[in-house]
Amino acid sequence: MPTLDTTTPELSVIVVAADSGPSLRDCVDSVLACTTSLELLLIDNASSDGIPQAIARARENDARLRLIYNRTNLGFGPAVNRAAAQARGQNVLILNPDCLLQQAALRRLLEVLGAEPRAGLVGAVVCDARGVPDPASYRRDPVLQRALATLFKRDMDGVNFAGDMPDHPVEAEAVSGAVMLMPRRVFESLDGFDEKYFLHCEDLDLCRRVRDAGWRVLLAGDVRVSHGKGGSSRHRPVFVSYHKHRGMWRWFRKFDPAARKPLLAAAVWLGVWAHFLVQVPAQLWRLARQ
Known part of the structure; x- marks a missing residue:
């Protein structure tokens, strides 16, 4: 001990x-x-x-x-x-x-x-x-x-x-x-x-x-x-990417003055999650090749 x-x-x-x-x-x-x-x-x-x-x-x-x-x-x-x-x-x-x-x-x-x-x-x-x-x-x-x-x-x-x-x-x-x-x-x-x-x-x-x-x-x-x-990041790329995008959205909502504009905030939300979804196929492909 x-x-x-x-x-x-x-x-x-x-x-x-x-x-x-x-x-x-x-x-x-x-x-x-x-x-x-x-x-x-x-x-x-x-x-x-x-x-x-x-x-x-x-x-x-x-x-x-x-x-x-x-x-x-x-x-x-x-x-x-x-x-x-x-x-x-x-x-x-x-x-x-x-x-x-x-x-x-x-x-x-x-x-x-x-x-x-x-x-x-x-x-x-x-x-x-x-x-x-x-x-x-x-x-x-x-x-x-x-x-x-x-x-x-x-x-x-x-x-x-x-x-x-x-x-x-x-x-x-x-x-x-x-x-x-x-x-x-x-x-x-x-x-x-x-x-x-x-x-x-x-x-x-x-x-x-x-x-x-x-x-x-x-x-x-x-x-x-x-x-x-x-x-x-190597073994769970989609999991990590999901939480990265989720974190980006939270930071935006907390601190960015642009988040006070409802229409702009909605556009950012769509952009964040569209960016996440676009990345998923390539992440899964790289994972399958490991």
């Missing part, structure tokens, strides 16, 4: 698993290799692959790791909220299960957070295996005009900032939900994620509410974090 650690760690890292695959082991190993005072809360949304249980057995003597098991898949935001309710750290780092965290990156994220008194959320530039940055690391609110610009490939006016990623901390409207560092008091003051999102767009919602509450959202442009392709 691991020795109970009663000290307050600097950081609580929260990872949500949902049949996340072997990359989850690498994520956990990378976090626990960091020397920052931390705890890792791994919350499992009813995975069937047995990997969270295997990690628990392999790390049974490491008091920094705590496993939380859900009987059903609660969704991403609700799972994070339940883990955060048990967190003891001064700060909370929400990390995707296919991310690899290095000590230098973690130290820099904490430095950026500590340097700005009104910093409510700090993100990083997430990169693929080749080191190519994900444009979604540095985002604007996805209001209707920007969402349409992104859909029609007008990058300069879209949701994601066009051009090269910054190499220094900058203010952003939103950052990637794959890596989100917050003071725990800020997360708690906002009641965490909006649990009416199941998967996707809850990160955009949280960034917006951080700003609306008077805090700053920052992108640590000089921090790169490796981010793979999620297991859930």
